[in-house]
Amino acid sequence: MYLRFVNDSKMAGRPKIFDEQEVVDKAVNVFWTKGYETASADELLEAMGIGKGSFYLAFKGGKKELYEKSLRQYSDRFNKQFLYDISVSDDPIQLIRNFFMALADDPKSKQMKGCYIGNALVQLSDGDADTKLIAAGLLSGMEDIFTSVIRKAQAQKKLKNKTKPEVLGKYLINLWNGVNVTRRSNPGDQYLREVLEMSLQVLN
Amino acid sequence: MYLRFVNDSKMAGRPKIFDEQEVVDKAVNVFWTKGYETASADELLEAMGIGKGSFYLAFKGGKKELYEKSLRQYSDRFNKQFLYDISVSDDPIQLIRNFFMALADDPKSKQMKGCYIGNALVQLSDGDADTKLIAAGLLSGMEDIFTSVIRKAQAQKKLKNKTKPEVLGKYLINLWNGVNVTRRSNPGDQYLREVLEMSLQVLN
DNA sequence: TATATTATGTACTAATCAGTACAAAAAGGA
DNA sequence: TCCTTTTTGTACTGATTAGTACATAATATA
Numbered sequence: 001m002y003l004r005f006v007n008d009s010k011m012a013g014r015p016k017i018f019d020e021q022e023v024v025d026k027a028v029n030v031f032w033t034k035g036y037e038t039a040s041a042d043e044l045l046e047a048m049g050i051g052k053g054s055f056y057l058a059f060k061g062g063k064k065e066l067y068e069k070s071l072r073q074y075s076d077r078f079n080k081q082f083l084y085d086i087s088v089s090d091d092p093i094q095l096i097r098n099f100f101m102a103l104a105d106d107p108k109s110k111q112m113k114g115c116y117i118g119n120a121l122v123q124l125s126d127g128d129a130d131t132k133l134i135a136a137g138l139l140s141g142m143e144d145i146f147t148s149v150i151r152k153a154q155a156q157k158k159l160k161n162k163t164k165p166e167v168l169g170k171y172l173i174n175l176w177n178g179v180n181v182t183r184r185s186n187p188g189d190q191y192l193r194e195v196l197e198m199s200l201q202v203l204n
Numbered sequence: 205m206y207l208r209f210v211n212d213s214k215m216a217g218r219p220k221i222f223d224e225q226e227v228v229d230k231a232v233n234v235f236w237t238k239g240y241e242t243a244s245a246d247e248l249l250e251a252m253g254i255g256k257g258s259f260y261l262a263f264k265g266g267k268k269e270l271y272e273k274s275l276r277q278y279s280d281r282f283n284k285q286f287l288y289d290i291s292v293s294d295d296p297i298q299l300i301r302n303f304f305m306a307l308a309d310d311p312k313s314k315q316m317k318g319c320y321i322g323n324a325l326v327q328l329s330d331g332d333a334d335t336k337l338i339a340a341g342l343l344s345g346m347e348d349i350f351t352s353v354i355r356k357a358q359a360q361k362k363l364k365n366k367t368k369p370e371v372l373g374k375y376l377i378n379l380w381n382g383v384n385v386t387r388r389s390n391p392g393d394q395y396l397r398e399v400l401e402m403s404l405q406v407l408n
Numbered sequence: 409t410a411t412a413t414t415a416t417g418t419a420c421t422a423a424t425c426a427g428t429a430c431a432a433a434a435a436g437g438a
Numbered sequence: 439t440c441c442t443t444t445t446t447g448t449a450c451t452g453a454t455t456a457g458t459a460c461a462t463a464a465t466a467t468a
Contacts, residue, residue, distance in 0.1 A: 013444025014434040037241045038329040041426055052427080053446045062427065114326060121388050122318060122326040125242040136389035167398045170386070174399055178382025182374070184325050185340035194371045195378055202402070217414025218464040245456055256457080257416045266457065 020058060021073065023048040028070045032116050035123050036067055036131075067120075068131055074116050075138040082145060092149045093159055096172070097200050103179050104193045111187035115180040117142075143173040161202055168202065175199050224262060225277065227252040232274045236320050239327050240271050240335075271324075272335055278320050279342040286349060296353045297363055300376070301404050307383050308397045315391035319384040321346075347377040365406055372406065379403050 030039045030047045041063055045055055059065045082099075089095045103111075113119075120135035147169030153159035161168065183192060230252045234243045245267055249259055263269045286303075293299045307315075317323075324339035351373030357363035365372065387396060 011444080012436045012442070014446070016445065034329050035241070035327065037239070038331070040424080042424090051445095051447050053430095053448080056427070057445065118385055119326060122323060122385060123239065125238050126316075127242070132388075139389055163402065164395075164398070167395050167402065170393070170395045171399045171402055174379075174382040174386045174396075174403075176382075177385035178378040178380075181322055181326060181381035181385060182378045184336075185343055189374070191368075191371050191374045192378075194368070195375045198367065198371065198375055198406070199378075215414080216412070216466040218416070220415065244454080246454090255415095255417050257418080257460095260457070261415065 016054070016058075018048070018050050018054065023050060024066065024070050024073050027066055028074050028116065031067060031070055032113055032119070036120065036128075037123065037125075039063075064128070064131065068134055071117060071120055071131075071134055071138060075141065079141060079145060082142075086145070086149060091158075093153050093203050096146065096149060097203055100172075100175065100179070100196055100200060101193070103183065104196060106183075106187075108187040111183045114184055115176065118177050118180050139173060139177075142176070143169045146172040160204065163202070171202065220258070220262075222252070222254050222258065227254060228270065228274050228277050231270055232278050232320065235271060235274055236317055236323070240324065240332075241327065241329075243267075268332070268335065272338055275321060275324055275335075275338055275342060279345065283345060283349060286346075290349070290353060295362075297357050297407050300350065300353060301407055304376075304379065304383070304400055304404055305397070307387065308400055310387075310391075312391040315387045318388055319380065322381050322384050343377060343381075346380070347373045350376040364408065367406070375406065 026048045027044050030044050034043070041052075041055075044063070044066065045052060048055070055066075056062065059069075061068075085095060086092045117135050117138045121132060121139065124132045124135070147165045150159060150168045151165035154162070154165065163171075179192070179196065182195075183189070186192075231248050234248050234251045238247070245256075245259075248267070248270065249256060252259070259270075260266060263273075265272075289299060290296045321339050321342045325336060325343065328336045328339070351369045354363060354372045355369035358366070358369065367375075383396070383400065386399075387393070390396075
């Protein structure tokens with residue numbers, strides 16, 4: 001149990017000129033295009049629109065804390081949207097198929113960026129093992145979503161494939177990881193769509 | 205047409221105390237565990253066992269040239285071994301299956317390192333677009349090996365699957381890319397082997 | 409042995425890095 | 439208005455970065 005102070009209008013002292021979620025979002029953009037190591041603090045601060053004083057006061061853990069918060073915030077928002085789309089869909093399995101197929105339609109600029117979370121797993125060195133663990137956990141969360149959709153669809157006889165949901169879930173996160181690397185090397189490849197269609201036949 | 209001078213015993217001047225291929229190999233180890241950006245020149249030089257004078261004389265392009273050479277050298281050796289194994293195998297398709305399944309048996313330390321070439325594709329920032337292109341080309345070379353094995357096996361009626369060899373080749377390099385990310389997050393996962401078996405059923 | 413050539417080790421440089429120190433600014437409350 | 443609290447901007451620090459300059463070492467040849 002702890003108290004969390006937020007700077008609402010009742011709080012004394014000079015008011016914050018920024019919203020933490022907003023600046024974290026802006027940091028995501030920088031980290032995503034430049035990578036954790038390559039993104040300099042100055043660069044991040046400029047994109048976030050705040051100075052060093054404000055930054056190191058709000059993010060006592062510095063660049064590392066900012067990055068970890070950005071991973072969690074990105075993942076949380078992604079998952080919430082995904083879970084919502086699933087909840088309102090009358091065919092979640094088809095939704096997942098579309099979700100993957102859409103990867104081939106992204107503009108080249110997005111294809112080159114890969115998965116924000118997967119990048120962390122590959123880009124971080126052993127010195128940042130703890131942050132790597134966070135990324136692994138977040139990807140595992142996405143895998144759990146796949147698994148639960150599959151389990152439900154199987155229970156409702158809406159999916160013929162009888163493979164264990166855990167295995168199909170891992171199959172899908174592995175497909176996700178693969179495509180997000182592969183499409184970097186040759187964005188817009190005519191064959192990638194066929195690969196996706198082939199890979200998704202397990203959902204028929 | 206150009207002349208390439210090698211420091212054999214007939215050459216004048218102080219003899220090199222190192223073999224270029226050998227020190228590049230040692231650099232591969234450092235780059236692989238630490239990543240391109242995180243591997244410092246000092247660290248690389250210590251692992252390579254040479255001083256700055258020698259290094260910047262032999263590698264005029266500095267760290268970047270060393271990295272690109274390491275990518276090519278690693279890939280060339282990998283492909284040569286792979287092509288040799290294929291050439292002496294009486295069932296290349298089964299060889300590829302075993303090749304992938306072996307990924308699940310690697311020690312954790314190796315699982316965490318991923319694919320040396322794939323890492324480059326994900327770790328390099330836009331500022332190193334040219335090096336990224338090299339990595340993409342090298343992965344494409346591996347894809348070509350898959351494709352040619354499949355084409356030949358189909359022609360010899362040793363592979364039932366009638367999918368275009370180019371698509372199956374890309375499917376396999378995509379599987380390679382995926383597994384090399386996925387296994388980083390949870391090395392030794394019981395389900396990964398089942399995912400691989402499922403993914404490789406296309407080779408039945 | 410003298411000379412040309414190539415390689416080596418060390419000292420140095422200039423830039424950049426993440427992070428800190430701290431005075432000034434901007435608010436609320438008395 | 440003055441005091442307290444919090445945020446902000448700037449100047450600074452010390453470490454580390456990749457890379458360079460250059461004197462010296464070690465060889466082949468004449």
